[in-house]
Amino acid sequence: MDEPDAARQRNGPAAGARMHGLFTDTDTGRLTVALTLSDSCLTIQRISCASPPEHLDLRDCLGSRAHRGESEDQGAQLCVYFYAYRRRWMASGPVRQRDERRFRLALGTEESDEDASLREAERWARAINTARRPEHTHGVFFSEVRRPCGVMVLVNPQSGRGQAMALYNGHVQRMLTEADIPHTLFITERQNHARDLVRSADLTQWDALVILSGDGLLFEVVNGLMERQDWEKAIQTPLGILPGGSGNALAASVHHYTRASPVWGEDLLTSCGFLLCKGVVSKLDLISISLSSGARLFSFLSLAWGFVADVDIESEQFRQIGALRFILGTLLRLASLRIYQGKLAFLPAENECGSDSASFSPADSRLPDHLLAPLEQPVPRNWTLVEEQEFVLVLAMFQSHLSEDLLAAPDARADDGLIHLFYVTAGISRVALLQLFRAMQSGTHLDCGCAHLVYRRARALRLEPLSAPGVMTVDGERVEYGPVQAQVHRGAARLISA
Numbered sequence: 001m002d003e004p005d006a007a008r009q010r011n012g013p014a015a016g017a018r019m020h021g022l023f024t025d026t027d028t029g030r031l032t033v034a035l036t037l038s039d040s041c042l043t044i045q046r047i048s049c050a051s052p053p054e055h056l057d058l059r060d061c062l063g064s065r066a067h068r069g070e071s072e073d074q075g076a077q078l079c080v081y082f083y084a085y086r087r088r089w090m091a092s093g094p095v096r097q098r099d100e101r102r103f104r105l106a107l108g109t110e111e112s113d114e115d116a117s118l119r120e121a122e123r124w125a126r127a128i129n130t131a132r133r134p135e136h137t138h139g140v141f142f143s144e145v146r147r148p149c150g151v152m153v154l155v156n157p158q159s160g161r162g163q164a165m166a167l168y169n170g171h172v173q174r175m176l177t178e179a180d181i182p183h184t185l186f187i188t189e190r191q192n193h194a195r196d197l198v199r200s201a202d203l204t205q206w207d208a209l210v211i212l213s214g215d216g217l218l219f220e221v222v223n224g225l226m227e228r229q230d231w232e233k234a235i236q237t238p239l240g241i242l243p244g245g246s247g248n249a250l251a252a253s254v255h256h257y258t259r260a261s262p263v264w265g266e267d268l269l270t271s272c273g274f275l276l277c278k279g280v281v282s283k284l285d286l287i288s289i290s291l292s293s294g295a296r297l298f299s300f301l302s303l304a305w306g307f308v309a310d311v312d313i314e315s316e317q318f319r320q321i322g323a324l325r326f327i328l329g330t331l332l333r334l335a336s337l338r339i340y341q342g343k344l345a346f347l348p349a350e351n352e353c354g355s356d357s358a359s360f361s362p363a364d365s366r367l368p369d370h371l372l373a374p375l376e377q378p379v380p381r382n383w384t385l386v387e388e389q390e391f392v393l394v395l396a397m398f399q400s401h402l403s404e405d406l407l408a409a410p411d412a413r414a415d416d417g418l419i420h421l422f423y424v425t426a427g428i429s430r431v432a433l434l435q436l437f438r439a440m441q442s443g444t445h446l447d448c449g450c451a452h453l454v455y456r457r458a459r460a461l462r463l464e465p466l467s468a469p470g471v472m473t474v475d476g477e478r479v480e481y482g483p484v485q486a487q488v489h490r491g492a493a494r495l496i497s498a
């Protein structure tokens with residue numbers, strides 16, 4: 001049996017704690033601190049002053065690392081990285097903020113063996129990393145990303161205002177290192193590069209695919225995975241999203257599902273980065289979208305036609321101003337408000353088990369659409385046909401957020417198996433429409449009492465535009481214009497989230 005290190009004897013566990021030991025706080029110089037690690041927190045007690053102990057919640061801990069001392073007479077260092085919620089001036093609520101704590105092993109002269117000191121620091125780091133693993137508290141399926149793991153990080157350097165690489169260098173790389181997650185960076189060079197990469201990748205090498213970009217790059221990744229021969233296995237690869245685009249709707253949704261106050265920009269990146277490093281995997285709904293050409297796409301976010309789709313695509317020209325492009329695009333489109341003619345039908349969520357469900361078996365065997373009839377045939381009898389045929393917008397949401405600051409479907413969850421269908425009928429005034437979008441910033445648009453806004457929960461839908469060719473988007477990406485139908489496939493993919 002190995003002799004226990006002298007340092008280890010000195011830092012042995014106290015009663016009721018996993019570990020207990022004496023360290024020097026490297027930030028305050030000579031001050032000696034006693035650290036106590038329990039299953040839920042790291043307690044810091046400053047010995048030479050009478051201040052109360054500080055309890056740091058391990059749920060906020062991203063990781064811990066040990067380093068050799070800077071010189072021979074110094075003990076090894078223990079670094080612990082916390083990202084607790086704290087209030088910040090001007091922020092609307094508490095935000096996760098980085099807080100690095102460094103401690104030096106307090107070794108006596110007879111224990112100045114560098115290796116022993118490092119071993120003890122490593123033992124602490126391992127114990128903290130084991131204790132910080134998240135609790136599994138809810139009953140739905142979830143598991144964790146296997147450790148050690150390899151993560152493919154895909155960055156679109158052109159997304160948003162072109163700041164994604166700066167976000168990687170300034171934040172993401174550091175967080176992944178702190179959490180000890182090995183990763184490989186892939187910088188996309190063109191449209192469909194990410195799609196091609198994941199279509200041909202050896203997925204046994206990757207335990208997660210992480211997208212630092214807008215929703216468009218994740219749309220490519222999802223569809224690239226679904227185009228593989230082994231799509232059933234491939235689509236089970238955990239997907240992570242970090243906001244680097246201008247819309248960042250899925251990233252905002254993932255943050256919203258934690259029930260924390262809304263955050264934007266780099267605070268949203270920190271929140272999503274934290275969730276990514278915690279590595280809890282939940283299910284993600286995929287929505288199959290069938291187009292009139294026979295093409296089938298897989299979506300995780302939204303299907304839009306009319307006002308929202310027009311704003312999304314028309315505002316691309318203002319990409320340099322980031323998320324503000326949507327506000328500018330909204331104002332411009334309001335000025336020339338259009339009416340869109342079309343037919344809309346949907347299967348209400350509560351009717352799914354009805355006897356009239358379609359039993360359509362398309363040639364495409366990937367996630368068969370058992371609720372849909374062929375596009376050229378009428379919809380099944382248990383569907384609802386919307387009487388109105390003049391719309392200002394039709395918007396099917398599959399997640400809570402339409403963009404970082406538009407909470408379109410506040411009750412949506414990543415795997416709720418629902419299409420949150422909104423439509424606004426013709427006749428709404430410009431002022432009322434603007435008010436709806438303003439209310440959507442706080443998710444209160446359904447409380448506006450607007451008679452032109454309709455919201456339904458559905459499992460499937462069909463939309464047949466009758467207007468002259470225009471814009472239709474899936475996950476913010478423009479798709480072929482024409483009749484389209486969609487069905488939700490509950491929890492068909494996996495998402496790293498809360």
Ligand SMILES: Nc1ncnc2c1ncn2[C@@H]1O[C@H](COP(=O)(O)OP(=O)(O)OP(=O)(O)O)[C@@H](O)[C@H]1O
Nearest residue numbers: 159160189190191213214215216217245246247248
């Ligand atoms: N290097 C590149 N140059 C040009 N386009 C690229 C490159 N890499 C990826 N793309 C394409 O850019 C498009 C937009 O990407 P993405 O959605 O990630 O950013 P965004 O549009 O700024 O964000 P959001 O969707 O949140 O508004 C995608 O269709 C993607 O295929």
